[in-house]
Every structure is written in structure tokens, then in C-alpha cells.
Amino acid sequence: MRLRLRKINFRRNGGELLQQRKVQIFTEEELAKATNDYNDSNKLNDDHSSYVYKGTIAGDTVVVVKKPQDEHKSIIRQHFEDELEFLMRRSHKNMVKLKGICLETKIPLLVYEHIPNGTLFQHIYENKSTILESWEDCFRIATQAAHAIDYMHSYAKFQIVHGNIKSANMFLDKENSVKISDFGTSVLISPEHRDIIATQKKDSLGYIDPESTTGELTTQSDVYSFGVVLVELLTRKKPDVTKSGESIITIHRLINTIHHFISSVKGDTLSNVISFESASQDEMKKIRTVAEIAVRCLDQSGANRPTMSVVALELADVYPISTDKEEDEETKREVDVDDLSSCLSCLGMDSCI
Structure with a gap:
């Protein structure tokens, strides 16, 4: 049986x-x-x-x-x-x-x-972690994560909405490069149900697009969630929790943290929420740029948010990351060959390639 x-x-x-x-x-x-x-x-x-x-x-x-x-x-x-x-x-x-x-x-x-080196969430909030001691590492990780999400949205053969972007779903490998996880789940789940799954995850509520309560999650929902991660990287402040470890109070405080962050950027009081003690003048300019990107990602209206392609490009200006052009071309070539093979197969000519 x-x-x-x-x-x-x-x-x-x-x-x-x-x-x-x-x-x-x-x-x-x-x-x-x-x-x-x-x-x-x-x-x-x-x-x-x-x-x-x-x-x-x-x-x-x-x-x-x-x-x-x-x-x-x-x-x-x-x-x-x-x-x-x-x-x-x-x-x-x-x-x-x-x-x-x-x-x-x-x-x-x-x-x-x-991936053996823990999650970004753990490294942001655990005092023993030294990986995020420099602003350069924060910028690097943000840029890497943005490029990965942009890949899912724009360059994958099928547009993929992650639906649960958060620091706990970002892992650091042995080289301390970020790797995004949990994307396979979004492929399995029906689009109209992704918001249900996200809202059932108590530790994800603070990352959810405010517009998702009226409809399914979209690429712009991922942009909003990524904006929350940027706030975490910049402020490195963990929301207060109760003894139970999970509470709706936590979510309210996280949302208040975001609102306070947005106000500080717009009111030019960013120094009130971010420690600049170890930042150089050049780093402070970059911090300001990243903070402004985060604010745009956190716009209440998805239509006003930038795409992840734009976010990735702007973060790359803050922290340029090397790309393996030969690897990118090989991936593109493989995709093109697959598409060509499918077309020829339909014509009964797949043996030609």
C-alpha cells in the first residue's frame, strides 16, 4: 500500500x-x-x-x-x-x-x-560575530544579495518571486559570501497562496509587503522585504522580544523601527539610528546612499519602488563586485542552446545540434 x-x-x-x-x-x-x-x-x-x-x-x-x-x-x-x-x-x-x-x-x-557559516540574521545580532564589523562587508553582502534576487526576477528563464526574503534566509559560506535560500518553495506554491504562507510565518511578518494583504506577493514585494534587510544591516538593531521569543509586539516594534529609520533619512538625522564611530567620511557617504536606496524599497506603494535590477545596479556603484563574464556567457549560451533544442525538437530536427 x-x-x-x-x-x-x-x-x-x-x-x-x-x-x-x-x-x-x-x-x-x-x-x-x-x-x-x-x-x-x-x-x-x-x-x-x-x-x-x-x-x-x-x-x-x-x-x-x-x-x-x-x-x-x-x-x-x-x-x-x-x-x-x-x-x-x-x-x-x-x-x-x-x-x-x-x-x-x-x-x-x-x-x-x-551552508556551514550560519545566517545573516545570526551574524547581525550575535555579539560574537565579527563578519559585519566593517561597513565594507555590509555593502558587499547587500550587493551580492541584490544581484541574486535580481537574477530570480529578471534573468532566470522563468520569473521567480521569492516571497520570503529575510536575513534568516540568507546564509554566509566559508568565504563569507551571501547565499539566498528558500527560493524553491516559491516555485512549488501557487502564486495566489504565497501571501498566506508568508503571513503564517511569525518571524516573517515584519518583512511582508504592506500591499500583500490585498493580493498575492510580487517582485515588488521582494523589493520591500529586501529594504527591511538593508535596514537591519545599517542599524544592526534587533527588535525587542518577549520571553516566549515570538510576539506580535516584536512585529510592531520592527515596523516602528522601519518608520523611525525612514524618518531619520528624510529628516537628515540618520546618525541617530546608525553608529558612525568606525566609519570614514567616504563610508558615511556610502551609508547615506544605501539608506536612501532602502527608503525607496520601503515605499508603501509597490508601484513607486525600484526594481531589483535598479537596486542591484545602485548598490554595485557603492560596492562593485566582480563578475565572471565567461561564466555568465556560458550560462547564456546553455540557455540559448536549450531554447534552440526545444524549437528544433518540435520540428523533428533536434539531432542537428
Whole structure:
């Protein structure tokens, strides 16, 4: 009976098509073994819509398995195969690599690479962290993150709305470069339900686009959330929390922090919310520029916010980051070849390339 159910789920979740496209597909048994049957000792966190576990596959490869809660099975959309294939085959260097998927469960399980150096949230608020001691590192991380989100919005074969941009979904690797995670979930979830998932995550409320209460999340919602992350990087102030660790009071204080930040930028009192003790005159100019970008991202109206392409370009002026042009051209060439192959296949000429 269980084997039959796995086969039904596999077929319903598009397994045969993804298998033909040579996407890495894990069995339910493989992931259960990798996580020691989802033992609590391997549990990394619980984000209110899914459980996240650390596991080991192929002997010594450490991965992260994201297991959505069954209560959300009704909001998983159909026909996500194209976007998922693209993400697995061509990921931006500042996105956590999506290694594979398990389709034998009602809701597909996503398997990501494991990033060992913690989240940006932890490094902003933990006193022991030294990674963000310099403004240069803050600018670098902001620029890297902006380019990754811009890639999802503008350069991926299919426009991808992340829907849950926050510092807790940004990881730092061994070189302290930022990598954005949790984007695979947005591919699986129906667009009209993304705002439901986001609002059910108590630790995400402060990052949610105020316009999302009346409609689905969009690329401009991601821009707003990124603006909140910029505020976190610039102020490095953690919202007060109650002993329970989570409270609507926390959200109100975060929102008040944002309003106070916006007022300080517009009123030229930025020094009241940001410590300039270690900043040079040149750095202070850059801080002001980044703060102004954040304010535009946080506009209450999505139509007035800049696109992530504009944000990425403006942050690159503050902190230019090197790009591997050969790698970019190779990615573009691969995408072009795929498109050409699809066209020729329809004409029965795919053997020509």
C-alpha cells in the first residue's frame, strides 16, 4: 500500500517528466536514511510551514532537507517542472544550490546544499560575530544579495518571486559570501497562496509587503522585504522580544523601527539610528546612499519602488563586485542552446545540434 502511494505521489508531482529531464530525484527512503528518519537531533529549525533537517547523502555529502507540513498540501501548484529544472541546473552563485527533490510524498521535499557559516540574521545580532564589523562587508553582502534576487526576477528563464526574503534566509559560506535560500518553495506554491504562507510565518511578518494583504506577493514585494534587510544591516538593531521569543509586539516594534529609520533619512538625522564611530567620511557617504536606496524599497506603494535590477545596479556603484563574464556567457549560451533544442525538437530536427 505504501509503495503504491509513493508511486501515485511521484506521478502526480510530475516525476516522470522531471526524470526525463535528468533532474536529481531522491526517494523518500533515501532522505529518511540521510536524516536518521528525521531525528530531532538533525532538526535545524521549524519555520511554521515546514521542518528543516540536516542530512548526509552519498557517504559524506551534507545536505539540508526541507519537509513542508501536510497542512499546506492544498496550496502546492501543478506544473512546476520547468522552473524547478532551471533552478537545479543553473543557480546564481549567491543562491543556495538546489540539489534535488523527492516526489514520493504528497508535498515534494526539497534538498539544498548545506551552508556551514550560519545566517545573516545570526551574524547581525550575535555579539560574537565579527563578519559585519566593517561597513565594507555590509555593502558587499547587500550587493551580492541584490544581484541574486535580481537574477530570480529578471534573468532566470522563468520569473521567480521569492516571497520570503529575510536575513534568516540568507546564509554566509566559508568565504563569507551571501547565499539566498528558500527560493524553491516559491516555485512549488501557487502564486495566489504565497501571501498566506508568508503571513503564517511569525518571524516573517515584519518583512511582508504592506500591499500583500490585498493580493498575492510580487517582485515588488521582494523589493520591500529586501529594504527591511538593508535596514537591519545599517542599524544592526534587533527588535525587542518577549520571553516566549515570538510576539506580535516584536512585529510592531520592527515596523516602528522601519518608520523611525525612514524618518531619520528624510529628516537628515540618520546618525541617530546608525553608529558612525568606525566609519570614514567616504563610508558615511556610502551609508547615506544605501539608506536612501532602502527608503525607496520601503515605499508603501509597490508601484513607486525600484526594481531589483535598479537596486542591484545602485548598490554595485557603492560596492562593485566582480563578475565572471565567461561564466555568465556560458550560462547564456546553455540557455540559448536549450531554447534552440526545444524549437528544433518540435520540428523533428533536434539531432542537428
